[in-house]
Amino acid sequence: MIKQLEHIGIAVKSLESAQMVFDKLFEHKPYKSEAVASEAVETTFYKVGNVKVELLVATDEGSAISKYIEKRGEGIHHLAFEVDDIDAEMERLGKAGFRLLNEAPKAGADNKRIFFVHPKDANGVLVELCQEKS
């Protein structure tokens, strides 16, 4: 079951300059920064009520974030929804005909297991499903 919107991922060119903007916007600092080598990204997370905002910067040219910025510029990259059972959700969405971008849930930032649904199967929105690692 999908429980709630967990975070909004925003692709940026520079974490330093984006943080200056979002610190001012939210009137507080991020609660964590973390590199995710497997995704070739560095991330910074803000809490805004019950939702998080994840700033994402590419660490190499092959990163999904590099490609996204090259093609579409900075902006909202994905919506991430928290699920109660990520393996069951992966099976459900696969059976429902969504193209899944992972064979199995993988390790993501902020202590999560994650997988992605192709944006072309969700009206142009890259959807991440995530569950806190136990």
Ligand code: CMX
């Ligand atoms: N949101 C909406 N559409 C997107 C998109 C996004 N984030 N990224 C790509 N697209 C669109 C492209 O614009 C393109 O559309 P058109 O054909 O109409 O131009 C289409 O999807 C194909 O895109 P592409 O540039 O050719 O890129 P790829 O096919 O190589 O990859 C995607 C696209 C989504 C499959 C790939 O980026 C992916 O597997 N993403 C999941 C992993 C990821 O995004 N990791 C980074 C975040 C990690 C984290 O949160 O920790």
